[in-house]
Amino acid sequence: MNLFSEIRSLVTGAVAAMTDAGELPAGLDTAAITVEPPRDAAHGDMATNAAMVLAKPAGMPPRAIADLLAARLAADPRIAGVEAAGPGFLNIRLQPGVWQALVPAVLGQGADYGRSAIGAGSKVNVEFVSANPTGPMHVGHVRGAVVGDALARLLAFAGWDVTREYYINDGGAQVDVLARSAYERYREAHGLEPEIREGLYPGDYLIPVGEALKETYGAAFLDKPESEWLITFRNFASHRMMQMIREDLASLGVTMDVYSSEKALYGTGKIEEAIETLRGMGLIYEGVLEPPKGKTLEDWEPRQQTLFRSTAHGDDVDRPVQKSDGGWTYFAPDIAYHYDKVQRGFDQLIDIFGADHGGYVKRMKAAVAALSGGRVPLDIKLIQLVKLWKNGEPFKMSKRAGTFVTLRDVVEQVGADVTRFVMLTRKNDAALDFDFDKVLEQSKDNPVFYVQYANARINSVLRKAAEAEVAVDDATLAIADVALLDHPAELELIRKIAEWPRLVEIAAKGNEPHRVAFYLYELASDLHSLWNRGNDEPSLRFVQADIGTTQAKIALARAVGVVISAGLGILGVTPVEEMR
Template identity: 85%
Template sequence: MNLFTELRSLVIAELEAMTAAGALPAGLDMSAVAVEPPRDPAHGDMATNAAMVLAKPAGKQPRAIAEDLAARLSGDPRIASAEVAGPGFLNLRLQPVVWQGLVKAILTTGTSYGSSAIGMGHKVNVEFVSANPTGPMHVGHVRGAVVGDALSNLLAFAGWDVTREYYINDGGAQVDVLARSAFERYREANGLEPEIREGLYPGDYLIPVGEALKEKYGTSLLDQPESVWLTDVRDFATARMMEMIREDLAALGVRMDVYSSEKALYGTGEIEAAIDTLRGMDLIYEGVLEPPKGKTPEDWEPREQTLFRSTAHGDDVDRPVKKSDGSWTYFAPDIAYHYNKVRRGFDQLIDIFGADHGGYVKRMKAAVSALSGGRVPLDIKLIQLVKLYKNGEPFKMSKRAGTFVTLRDVVEEVGADVTRFVMLTRKNDMALDFDFDKVLEQSKDNPVFYVQYANARINSVLRKAREAGVAVDDATLSAANLALLAHPAELALIAKLAEWPRLVEIAARGNEPHRVAFYLYELASDLHGLWNRGNDEPGLRFIQDDPAVSQAKIALARAAGVVICAGLAILGVTPVEEMR
């Protein structure tokens, strides 16, 4: 039940009636007509821009259209008043029975209230995390993992068929470095002094890998040249790192549907097929690039390369896919990987990248546009850095130095639920401060606590009501006399609940799961506000002497709890029923 959609349908119907009556010309495009919350709640419950967006194409003054539309809307039993404001905005107030009916609808529908079919079952691939398999996940990966998983939940809630995918970057030089690093730990396991030279991974997390290599190979590799052991040790160490990464993701509550390997693209013809497909579109050619920005002709050596004509699909410059020595660039397997996703039949692709991949966005979008014939959109979300603080001091990390803060460190310190919620308290393209002390504070300034406390308060009301012998199951509450919910503060809370389905659709269309966290904080604030008003106005308390009145008011609290739980489920956070 989406009240905003219902009221927009009413507005469109009345505009069509005005057209049929000759008050508006035929053929008007009404797609821009919206019904939304007013900027100032004092102006009404909802507002429509219909007159403003139709005035120019209709050749009429917006206020004249608004006044005609207001008169027509006022005849609908759901509308208490329709008032024209300013040059032609139309503010609507709804009858209390509409809000009261929404409480019943929420209790009847449960946590699927707010779900949508706007995705129409379209297949969307969300690729996220995709960390190099060279060690445990660090806090820099946490935010991308949370954003990707919450976005996947959100899209599924809004009607998309979602596939969560992890792209294993196991085809580059970094896995050879991993193999050499693991080999030193293998030497250590055999009683030799490891040579952790510059450029190797020094972290202790490779010690168990070295011990496992000893268990498998004994001492047989010790005197062998690198050419003998590199491939086997690389594959072994990569597999162990991926086991660790899977465990890290599970600790955060993230489970992937698909793991794809970059290495699997080499030697299989996949890269060649993707490049040949682009070549067949006359998008691959041999050429020489201009010097990059900041380079002068004197310090730039022009050389002929195999280039992708990415400028034909919106990029700033064409991009190399093969180096002058004949080897593939990093971009080539990425093209092949995305071509693979296009051929798997996805209708939409979403990549969650670190902020350092900003220069990759246009070229990747160009490749997908070309390979899909413009059919498959690619949205790339860049995740800004997370700055860690503890005891008022910044935490530093350095993956190569082995002193980084791992994902597991964060989860074990504050828990997966707190970690996930906090990571969504800023939009993905904004830097985020994660203070270990503040995220555990029990105050309004801590959004995790504030939302969880709201749900705990609702559950405490339900427990107290049961102890007093008041039936508070959803079936009983939905059948309560909800006309008793008439106070403006109660109706305002219901109005906030009415925004949930609209918020879900807006967040899903924009691929913005942080909007859910923001909404939950606002809803919790309204719930706490009503609770606190009950301290001064006994008539607003959820439990009253009259069981019928109690059930009506508890129905409102329970409806708020349903929406909070639905929102937390999208964020991947477990609702708290009792605060200790």
Template identity: 75%
Template sequence: MNLFADMRVAVIAALDEMVAGGTLPAGLDTANVTVEPPRDPLHGDMATNAAMVLAKPAGLKPRDIAEELAAKLSADPRITLAEVAGPGFLNLRLDPAVWADVTRAALAAGNDYGRSDLGHGVKVNVEFVSANPTGPMHVGHTRGAVFGDALASLLDFAGYDVTREYYINDGGAQVNVLARSAFERYREANGLEPEIREGLYPGDYLIPVGEALKAKYGDSLLNQPESVWLDDVREFATAAMMQMIRDDLALLNVTMDVYSSEKALYGTGKIEDALGRLESLGLIYEGVLEPPKGKLPEDWEEREQTLFRSTSFGDDVDRPVKKSDGSWTYFAPDIAYHYDKIERGFDQLIDVFGADHGGYVKRMKAAVAALSNNRVPLDIKLIQLVRLFKNGEPFKMSKRAGTFVTLRDVVEQAGADVTRFHMLTRKNDAALDFDFDKVLEQSKDNPVFYVQYAHARVASVLRKAAEAGIDVSPEALARADLSGNTHEAELALVKKIAEWPRLVEIAARANEPHRVAFFLYEIASDLHALWNRGNEEPGLRFVQDDSDISAAKIALAKACAVVISAGLGILGVKPAEEMR
């Protein structure tokens, strides 16, 4: 049940009647007509902008449209009052029975309440994390992993066919650096002093890799030139790092559907095929780029390169795909990888990048637009930095990683549920502070605790009611007489429950899972407010002497818990049954 969508259907039907009656001209575009919660709850239960949106194309005054629309909507038994406000906004008040139906719908659907067919099975690829396989994941990867996984769950909940994908950057020079770093740990495992020179990876995490190399090769590689061992050590170390990354993701309960390899694009003709596709469209040419704006680099020299005409698709400059020496740029395999995703039949692509990839957005969107003939949209979400604090001070670096705080460090300190929820308490493109003390404190200022506490409170009510002999099954609660749930605090809660399906669709359309976290905090606030009012007004308490009244109150609380549980499920957080 999506009450707002249902009421919009009623509004559109009333507008169609007005067209049929000659009040409105035919052919009006109603796509921007909305039904939403009013800014001020005192104005009603819902508001529609229909008259304001349609006035200009209809050549009529907004208020004239609104008054006739109000008259038509007043015939709907669900609407007790349709009132025109200001220049032509239309506020609606609903019959109390509607809110009872919302409570019953939530109880009947359980954690599926709010699920949507918005996506209609559209195939969406969400590529996220994609950390270089050169070491453990850091805290920035943690935020990207949580965001990508929650976004994938949100889209699935909204009816999309979602694939979670990790792109292994194993085709660049960094994996050769990894191999040389691992070889020094191999030398160390054989009793020699490792030479961790500048440019190599210094973290202790490579010590077990060196020991594993010794177990496989003994000392047979020690006196061999790099040309002999580099390929084998690179493959071995990359596999070890990817296993470490999988293990780290498992700590966050993140599981990928697909792992794709950059290395697999080389020597297979896939890069050539993708660029050949662009060339057939007249988008590949030989040319010379202008020097970068501002201060001219000392090593700048004009040279002819193979370029992609990305400016034809909104980019600032054309982008090189092949260097003057004939080797591919970093951009070339990325083009091929996205072409592969298009060829696999995805209807939409979403990339989750770190904030340092901002300059990559326009060129990548241009490539996907060109390769798909503008059929497949690409949305790129940039994940801003996470600042870690503990005891009021910046959290120090991880010795094991060498230069950064790892995902494992964060999860071991805070736990997976707290980490996941808190990483979604800011929009992805805003910096986020992660204070280990604050995310674990039990207060209203800690959204993780506040939401979990709301769910635990309902769970305690259900346990107490069951002990009192009240049937708290969803079926029994749905049969309760809910007509007495009319206090302003009860109505505030049920109205928030009614907003959940609408919120799911809004968040899914925008690819913004943080909206779910915000909403959960709001509905938890309404539940806590009702609970606190019950301390002052016994008639609002959930468990009372009269079992019928108790069933009605508990039904509302259970419906709230249903929404919290569903929302936490999207965020990948287990709802708390009790707080300790």
């Protein structure tokens, strides 16, 4: 049940009736008509821009359309009042019974309340994390993992067919560095002093890898030239690192549907196929690039390269795909990988990248636009940095990792649920401060506590009512006399519940899971406000002397709980039933 969609249908139906009556010209496009909460709640329950949207194509003043539309809307029994405001906005008030009827509807739908079909089964690929398999996941990966997983959950809730994918960056020189680092730990396992030279990975996490290499190969590779062990150690170590990464993700409640390997693109003809496809479109050519901005001719060595004409699809400059020595640039396998996703039949691609990939966005979008013929949109979300704090000081380093705070460090200190919620309390492109003390603080300033406390309060009410032998199962609450919920504070809370389906669709369309966290905080705030008002106004308390009144009020609380549980489920957070 989506009240905003229902009233929008009422508005568009009235527009159609006005057209039939000759009050509006035929053929008007109503797609841009919206019905949403007004900016000022004092103006009404909902507002529509219909008159503003239709004025120009209809060739009429918006106020004239608004007055005609208001008269038609007012005839509907659900409408308590309609008022034209300003140049032509319409403010709408609904009958209390419309709001009250939402409570049993929510209880009837349960966990499906707010679920949408706007995705229409469209296939979307969400690629996220995609860290180099060279060590444990760090705190920067945590945020990307949470955003990606929450987005995947949100899209599935809104009707998309979602595939979560991890792209293993195992084709570059960094995996050779991993192999050399593992070799030193292999030597260490044999009682030799490891030579952790500059440029190698120093973390203790490679000690078990060295021991495993010893157990598997014995002393076979000791004092052997690199050419004899590099590939073996590279494969062995990267496999172990991916096992560690999978375990790290699992500790955060993240599982992937697909793991794709960059290395698997080399020597298979897939890179060549993608580049030749672009060449067939006239988008690959031999040329020399202009010096990058800020570079002088003295600092720039012009050379002939194989270039992708990415400017034909919105990029600022064309991009090299093959170096003058014949080797592929780092961009070429990424083109091939995205071409593979297009060929797998996805209708939409979403990449979750670190903030350092900002310069990569336009070129990747250009490649996907070209390879899909513009059919498959690519949305790239950049994840800004996370700054860690503890005891009022910046929190840095992890001895186990060598140079950074790991995902496990964070989860072990505050838990997966707290970590996930806090990572979504800012939009992905805004920097985030993660204070280990504040995220565990029991106060209104801690969003995760505030939302969980609201859910715990709801469960507390249910327990108290049950102890008083009041039936509070959902089936009983669904037939409670909700007309008793007539206090403005109670109706205000119902209005917030009514926003949930609309919020889900807005967040899903914009690929913005943080909106769910923001909404849950607002919903929790409204629940706490009503609860606290009950301290001064006994008639607002959820448990009353009259059983019927108690059941109506608990039905409202339970409806809030349904929405909180659904929202936390999208965030990947487990609702708590009581605070400890």
